[in-house]
Amino acid sequence: MKVSLDDLPDIATGATFLGTGGGGDPYIGRLLAMNAIKEFGAPELIEPDDLDDDALVFTIAMLGAPTVLGEKAACGDDIDLAVEKLAQRLGRQPDALVGIEIGGINSLLPVMAAARLGLPLVNADGMGRAFPEIQMVTFNVYGISCTPLSVTDDHLTSLVVDTKDAKSAEDLVRVAAMQLGLSVILSSYPMSGADLKRTAVKGTLTMALEIGRAITQGRNDGRPVEALIDYLRTTTYYNECKQLFDGKVTDIKRETTQGFNVGACQLVSLSDPCDVMEISFQNEHLVARLNGKTKCIVPDLICLVDRETAEPVPVDGLKYGQRLKVIATSAAPIMRTPESLAVFGPHAFGLDEAFVPLEQIE
Amino acid sequence: MRIGVDVGGTNTDAVLMQENKVLASHKAPTTENVSDGIVSAINAVLSGSGVAAAQIQHVMIGTTHFTNAFVERKGLLSVGIIRIALPSSRGVLPLTDWPVDLSRTVGKHHFLIKGGYQYDGRIADELDEVAVANAAKEIRRKGLKTVAITGLFSPVNSAMEYRALEIVQNELPDASITLSSNIGRVGILERENAAVMNASLADLSRTVVQSFHDALRKLKIDAPFYVSQNDGTLMSSAYVEKYPVLTFASGPTNSMRGAAYLSGLKNALIADIGGTTTDIGVLVNGFPRESSITVDIGGVRTNFRMPDVLSLGLGGGSLVETRAGRTMVGPTSIGYRLLKEAMVFGGQTMCATDLAVAGGYSDIGDKNLVSKLPRELVSQGIKRIHEIVTEGVDRMKTSFEPVPLVLVGGGSVLIRDDIPGTSETIIPDNAGVANAIGASIAQVSGETDRVFAYDAMGREASLQTAKDEAKARAVDAGADPTTIEVLDIEEVPLAYMPGGAVRIRVKVAGELAATR
Numbered sequence: 001m002k003v004s005l006d007d008l009p010d011i012a013t014g015a016t017f018l019g020t021g022g023g024g025d026p027y028i029g030r031l032l033a034m035n036a037i038k039e040f041g042a043p044e045l046i047e048p049d050d051l052d053d054d055a056l057v058f059t060i061a062m063l064g065a066p067t068v069l070g071e072k073a074a075c076g077d078d079i080d081l082a083v084e085k086l087a088q089r090l091g092r093q094p095d096a097l098v099g100i101e102i103g104g105i106n107s108l109l110p111v112m113a114a115a116r117l118g119l120p121l122v123n124a125d126g127m128g129r130a131f132p133e134i135q136m137v138t139f140n141v142y143g144i145s146c147t148p149l150s151v152t153d154d155h156l157t158s159l160v161v162d163t164k165d166a167k168s169a170e171d172l173v174r175v176a177a178m179q180l181g182l183s184v185i186l187s188s189y190p191m192s193g194a195d196l197k198r199t200a201v202k203g204t205l206t207m208a209l210e211i212g213r214a215i216t217q218g219r220n221d222g223r224p225v226e227a228l229i230d231y232l233r234t235t236t237y238y239n240e241c242k243q244l245f246d247g248k249v250t251d252i253k254r255e256t257t258q259g260f261n262v263g264a265c266q267l268v269s270l271s272d273p274c275d276v277m278e279i280s281f282q283n284e285h286l287v288a289r290l291n292g293k294t295k296c297i298v299p300d301l302i303c304l305v306d307r308e309t310a311e312p313v314p315v316d317g318l319k320y321g322q323r324l325k326v327i328a329t330s331a332a333p334i335m336r337t338p339e340s341l342a343v344f345g346p347h348a349f350g351l352d353e354a355f356v357p358l359e360q361i362e
Numbered sequence: 363m364r365i366g367v368d369v370g371g372t373n374t375d376a377v378l379m380q381e382n383k384v385l386a387s388h389k390a391p392t393t394e395n396v397s398d399g400i401v402s403a404i405n406a407v408l409s410g411s412g413v414a415a416a417q418i419q420h421v422m423i424g425t426t427h428f429t430n431a432f433v434e435r436k437g438l439l440s441v442g443i444i445r446i447a448l449p450s451s452r453g454v455l456p457l458t459d460w461p462v463d464l465s466r467t468v469g470k471h472h473f474l475i476k477g478g479y480q481y482d483g484r485i486a487d488e489l490d491e492v493a494v495a496n497a498a499k500e501i502r503r504k505g506l507k508t509v510a511i512t513g514l515f516s517p518v519n520s521a522m523e524y525r526a527l528e529i530v531q532n533e534l535p536d537a538s539i540t541l542s543s544n545i546g547r548v549g550i551l552e553r554e555n556a557a558v559m560n561a562s563l564a565d566l567s568r569t570v571v572q573s574f575h576d577a578l579r580k581l582k583i584d585a586p587f588y589v590s591q592n593d594g595t596l597m598s599s600a601y602v603e604k605y606p607v608l609t610f611a612s613g614p615t616n617s618m619r620g621a622a623y624l625s626g627l628k629n630a631l632i633a634d635i636g637g638t639t640t641d642i643g644v645l646v647n648g649f650p651r652e653s654s655i656t657v658d659i660g661g662v663r664t665n666f667r668m669p670d671v672l673s674l675g676l677g678g679g680s681l682v683e684t685r686a687g688r689t690m691v692g693p694t695s696i697g698y699r700l701l702k703e704a705m706v707f708g709g710q711t712m713c714a715t716d717l718a719v720a721g722g723y724s725d726i727g728d729k730n731l732v733s734k735l736p737r738e739l740v741s742q743g744i745k746r747i748h749e750i751v752t753e754g755v756d757r758m759k760t761s762f763e764p765v766p767l768v769l770v771g772g773g774s775v776l777i778r779d780d781i782p783g784t785s786e787t788i789i790p791d792n793a794g795v796a797n798a799i800g801a802s803i804a805q806v807s808g809e810t811d812r813v814f815a816y817d818a819m820g821r822e823a824s825l826q827t828a829k830d831e832a833k834a835r836a837v838d839a840g841a842d843p844t845t846i847e848v849l850d851i852e853e854v855p856l857a858y859m860p861g862g863a864v865r866i867r868v869k870v871a872g873e874l875a876a877t878r
Contacts (some may be wrong), residue, residue, distance in 0.1 A: 031453075031454045031458050031459060032454060034458070034459075035453055035454060035455060035458060036453065067548060067549075068481050068549070069552045070548065071514065071549060072450040072451055072480070073450065073451040073452070073551075074453045075448075075449045075450055075451065075452040076453045077449065077452075098448070112453065151822075154449045154450045154452075155449060155487070181480040181484075181486065182480075182481050248756070321756065321757045321758060321759055323757070
């Protein structure tokens, strides 16, 4: 199938939902993808299983501050150059591209890249949600090297980086990004088709699309939140799905610590004012607690949606008085293994409690 | 003595103010040429109070004229669009995502030029001055009369936009030129959209400002006049001619500011209940709370300063119906037909005003005409009206503490009981002309909005610099420096990045220098 212009608004809505509060507003990503499709044609979306085992696949993403991307956008040549530099380094052209993060703006940047370069886009990513750092992906967890990776900016500055591990790459690229103006293009995790099939979270681009469609269709039928939950229950990963809470935002605390947007949002139940839910976040939502008791914890997904329209509300869009429903869903099984939890489980975010799958919490 | 005028879609209201007192007020129909309506409204307040035109020191005008023109696509010009950002931003061209009819009207006359800054004000690329001059020549060749200039990170550093202005003026001495840094915030597309909208209104703004001048000349009022902008502060007539988009949300702002003034409150919720809708806003330190999200106007996404207003489908003309055993009020309304179709005026349509009269707490029209309405229906309908307002108030509240609620607008008669979550409900005198009063009391503001590096500069020094910049802008705009107060400080950390990059917005306002 092709990713068509008509799909973009629904993908953007679904990607905001899967961003679990973070990942950056996909609006600008939608416009970038739209312009690229108009200029270069719609890219082909292929399933992981369609890849040859010895095919070569690169990830493509933007890294930096989403606010800055809203000013600079991407120029396009920076994307082409990132792929070219990595290909030069490896002495081989990629056969396909894949997203690293379906949540937020990086859902649609790969669509733009695939359209520009005429490469197929693989229907998968490395987390099935959003996370703040380069090493927090299944590719890394299951042994794919993050490097060599390439970083480019709109002045066509480029860097090709080798590091001992993904975390070192993260630290180095962040510093480079600051010098380059807080918004860069990153092509990383070069991998074989066989490795991608083994390590990726599959089918997530079409899931984002279907989430957006369910919400749109649900609005037409007057039951958007129910339609969203009904759809999630039919998916392979997000099938364990609950409405945790229906309430009103009564407090928001935000601060910046080491470049992260850290804080908590408190909601009070609309039916019983004694019921209070607190959701902590570090860019993305980490844990939801009802009257102090954990109801969902990372890497399972905690998403806030408008209770009337099901429009997903990111952390930056939270305001006192909003009436929201808290939806929790399971993460992909591949993300709930001990190896995965070591990289992006509760402890990786400084939480002093163990991961318990959503469906096992009362 | 001063006069406040509100030029709305239906009515032109005028109030004559002496210090803190409303001496006279009048409502007149808005006229096609704007000027006649203003003349008759001001004439009425002058003759009603016996004040001579020569005694008027200032005239403040609020208008929704430009908003309506843009939404209805009336009188818009084609625009030469210059964006100084290459190689950045090429993936998203100007007018992306505009409604087709509008982008056709405005025309695809865009020029992408090298230049711009980084988020911290460093130069990303030097301005390609030759390309700006060439673009200006091409704009002249196309016969365009208006130009919008948008530079990368111009809210952080506007120097290149101003240099481009000089170059374009050199080629096109008669063109009107809009700089994005004077309108919008960080977010190039939204800021550019606002700049292009503004440029497209250049002809209309000249005509309308001229008709303001004409009206005052006819009235023999020699005083300077000012126009109120979205944030409830004033701009000079020369400035509104250049930046008409800054009036886009002045309607709700003026009614909220007027309500604040009439009630004497600086922190309150304001509900402006009209014939069809109720607009609820929040007053913080005497100014409307601003919306933090992007706002669509006429289908175009913008990010300029707008008050955060919740619009509900409840007004004096809202239809009352029973559906599935429940009494519903609104959102459909008979609007201006209220005077003919409502039951209290002898019509056949049951609307919210009929309930208030039947409930015995409003005296409008003939109450005998609604005396036979079932008591149960009336009490359920009144309950529903209060529920709608209660929910709206709850959505807009900023804290758990009960706050006062001020009701303005003709529909304020619908409310009888205290609204839960509020400390008191106030309907001030002259509530019907709150808009014109809001315009008459406006102050002059200044704002800064840019990114600071806390790691390099420190938080305190960054905040002080931001405040000083905002104050300097207020003084430039005509404020008396001794009266300037800081209204609002907002710190937004830039996520995903180390280095303590924080976006600071500071807004200050002061009295108009000449008023003192």
